[in-house]
Amino acid sequence: MASMTVQTERPPSGPAEGPSDVRKPGGGGPGRTTPRAASRAGALAPYLLLLPACAATVLLLGWPLLKDVLLSFQNLNMAQLIQHVTEWNGFGNYREVLTGEDFWRVTLRSILFTAVNVVLIMILGGLIGLLLARLGKRMRLTLLIGLVLAWAMPVVAATTVYQWLFAQRFGVVNWVLDRLGWHSMADYSWTSSQMSTFFVVTVLIVWQSIPFVAINLYAATTTIPGELYEAAALDGASTWRSFTTVTLPFLRPFLYATTFLEIIWVFKAFVQVFTINGGGPDRLTEILPVYAYVEGVGNQHYGMGAAIAVLTILILLGLTAYYLRIVLKQEEDEA
Amino acid sequence: MKRSLFGRLWPNLTAAVLFVGFVFPVYWMFATALKPTGDIITEDPVWFPTDITFEHFKTATGVDHFWTYVTNSLIVTVLAVVFSLVIALAGSFALARMRFRGRRGFVIGFMLAQMAPWEVMVIAMYLIVRDASMLNSLVPLTVFYMMMILPFTILTLRGFVAAVPKELEEAAMVDGCTRVTAFRRVILPLLAPGLMSTSLFGFITAWNEYALVLVLNKEAEAKTLPLWLAGFQTAFGDDWGATMAASSLFAIPILILFVFLQRRAVNGLTAGAVKG
Numbered sequence: 001m002a003s004m005t006v007q008t009e010r011p012p013s014g015p016a017e018g019p020s021d022v023r024k025p026g027g028g029g030p031g032r033t034t035p036r037a038a039s040r041a042g043a044l045a046p047y048l049l050l051l052p053a054c055a056a057t058v059l060l061l062g063w064p065l066l067k068d069v070l071l072s073f074q075n076l077n078m079a080q081l082i083q084h085v086t087e088w089n090g091f092g093n094y095r096e097v098l099t100g101e102d103f104w105r106v107t108l109r110s111i112l113f114t115a116v117n118v119v120l121i122m123i124l125g126g127l128i129g130l131l132l133a134r135l136g137k138r139m140r141l142t143l144l145i146g147l148v149l150a151w152a153m154p155v156v157a158a159t160t161v162y163q164w165l166f167a168q169r170f171g172v173v174n175w176v177l178d179r180l181g182w183h184s185m186a187d188y189s190w191t192s193s194q195m196s197t198f199f200v201v202t203v204l205i206v207w208q209s210i211p212f213v214a215i216n217l218y219a220a221t222t223t224i225p226g227e228l229y230e231a232a233a234l235d236g237a238s239t240w241r242s243f244t245t246v247t248l249p250f251l252r253p254f255l256y257a258t259t260f261l262e263i264i265w266v267f268k269a270f271v272q273v274f275t276i277n278g279g280g281p282d283r284l285t286e287i288l289p290v291y292a293y294v295e296g297v298g299n300q301h302y303g304m305g306a307a308i309a310v311l312t313i314l315i316l317l318g319l320t321a322y323y324l325r326i327v328l329k330q331e332e333d334e335a
Numbered sequence: 336m337k338r339s340l341f342g343r344l345w346p347n348l349t350a351a352v353l354f355v356g357f358v359f360p361v362y363w364m365f366a367t368a369l370k371p372t373g374d375i376i377t378e379d380p381v382w383f384p385t386d387i388t389f390e391h392f393k394t395a396t397g398v399d400h401f402w403t404y405v406t407n408s409l410i411v412t413v414l415a416v417v418f419s420l421v422i423a424l425a426g427s428f429a430l431a432r433m434r435f436r437g438r439r440g441f442v443i444g445f446m447l448a449q450m451a452p453w454e455v456m457v458i459a460m461y462l463i464v465r466d467a468s469m470l471n472s473l474v475p476l477t478v479f480y481m482m483m484i485l486p487f488t489i490l491t492l493r494g495f496v497a498a499v500p501k502e503l504e505e506a507a508m509v510d511g512c513t514r515v516t517a518f519r520r521v522i523l524p525l526l527a528p529g530l531m532s533t534s535l536f537g538f539i540t541a542w543n544e545y546a547l548v549l550v551l552n553k554e555a556e557a558k559t560l561p562l563w564l565a566g567f568q569t570a571f572g573d574d575w576g577a578t579m580a581a582s583s584l585f586a587i588p589i590l591i592l593f594v595f596l597q598r599r600a601v602n603g604l605t606a607g608a609v610k611g
Binding site: 146161207296 | 346350351353356361364367375376379380423425428429441443444445446447448450451455456458460462481485486539542545561564567568575578579581589593594
């Protein structure tokens with residue numbers, strides 16, 4: 001899902017948000033209907049236009065969400081699934097999940113995993129974004145092309161490529177490490193331990209996420225008015241000082257929004273973790289979405305899986321709400 | 336302010352190193368796919384493919400059902416994008432152009448929907464689809480993919496619609512067009528770049544989707560390309576040539592779309608933000 005723009009673009013320059021005048025006619029054909037009928041139709045028009053989108057959202061997003069919650073209160077394993085029986089067991093699944101050790105271990109692991117990735121993405125992406133702003137035209141274009149290529153790589157294709165780069169036999173990474181004098185790495189199996197698997201996944205995710213941050217940050221720096229820097233220079237500010245007093249404050253809202261977006265994306269990075277090593281070795285690299293999947297679909301404890309999913313969704317919902325608050329506040333400030 | 340030689344040199348050097356770092360995995364994918372097996376399985380890597388071969392592409396596309404996967408992926412992706420564009424166009428027009436109670440609520444709702452944790456909801460979706468006896472069908476995939484890209488499409492198109500000057504529409508209506516014809520004749524043509532860039536991102540999402548199809552469609556006839564690609568390494572063991580050929584084939588359409596449309600898409604987005 002790396003291919004998205006940050007929703008921090010300026011709000012649409014359409015009608016200003018404000019006390020909405022419902023009675024304002026939508027502009028029906030002149031003289032074809034009485035004004036009152038036209039105004040009633042005009043008042044209904046936006047809702048009718050939004051109806052398909054809302055219906056789709058309720059049916060295709062709301063229903064699965066509701067279903068997930070319902071399933072989480074059921075005892076639903078292989079047997080019940082085949083026989084199509086519904087066995088309610090109240091908070092049983094939640095009790096089992098929340099009192100078990102696994103869930104908390106996986107949650108802690110997810111948080112650490114997300115934190116490490118996001119910190120790396122934001123720092124490196126930010127630095128590369130600033131570098132882009134400083135480069136000459138030709139070099140900037142070159143680097144941009146490289147970034148766009150990494151950004152555009154489909155996730156599943158990127159994972160197979162990383163498996164090959166980090167392959168035990170004939171992988172380039174092991175060859176380079178061996179050449180650099182680290183001979184014990186010549187035949188190292190990167191998927192054999194928890195940390196090395198996480199290392200590969202982290203390199204993959206950071207590599208794919210940096211372009212989004214760097215390119216958007218660079219685009220944001222181009223909108224900083226030059227006069228601000230001139231004013232700072234007149235005041236005798238050093239490069240560092242004009243960076244901290246002009247660049248950084250200007251970019252702060254953008255950085256906030258992007259950080260949260262990255263937190264949300266990394267937290268639910270199912271595909272990378274799952275396709276690199278299936279959450280292994282020994283289920284040691286399962287993060288929450290993978291844990292929910294392996295427990296639910298893999299081990300066919302669907303009710304348990306649903307309960308884990310609901311808990312994960314709640315965490316994500318909290319993160320998302322916070323993100324939206326930042327974005328909406330920004331829209332208001334700009335409007 | 337003149338910069339020292341070092342001051343001018345290090346950004347370019349860093350940029351060059353970074354360029355190599357970002358491009359290398361992509362390069363290595365294509366290079367491996369084009370090298371004869373003897374040059375792939377070697378103690379010392381062959382950095383540049385000298386005798387180019389297409390045998391790995393033959394192996395990759397020679398897999399049973401390959402063309403079924405291609406067709407499935409195309410059908411599902413294109414239909415999902417088209418449906419979501421049609422639905423989103425109506426909704427985004429209302430959000431960008433009309434005043435009504437609850438407009439802000441709708442916008443926030445779609446923003447929330449855009450962040451939906453689809454990867455985590457697969458269990459519920461599996462049971463819904465199974466109860467409807469629709470496993471191993473392309474229909475659920477199409478509608479769910481449509482939903483995955485719908486909120487983003489609405490929110491982005493909203494910006495593009497708002498960027499079309501209102502006066503153009505009003506002028507057309509003064510000339511006797513109804514609002515619908517004004518929309519079709521005036522706004523729609525101006526929206527073309529916006530439609531293109533939004534459909535690009537939708538296309539990428541649907542083309543890449545893995546978690547849902549993994550759970551829903553176990554039969555070969557209903558699988559899509561991401562499953563084929565992810566299963567490749569297991570099926571072919573250490574045939575890295577064929578695996579990289581498969582990855583290349585899967586990535587090429589996206590890379591082409593992205594590189595060619597990215598500039599236009601970004602231009603469209605900025606134009607949408609600056610104008611008006």
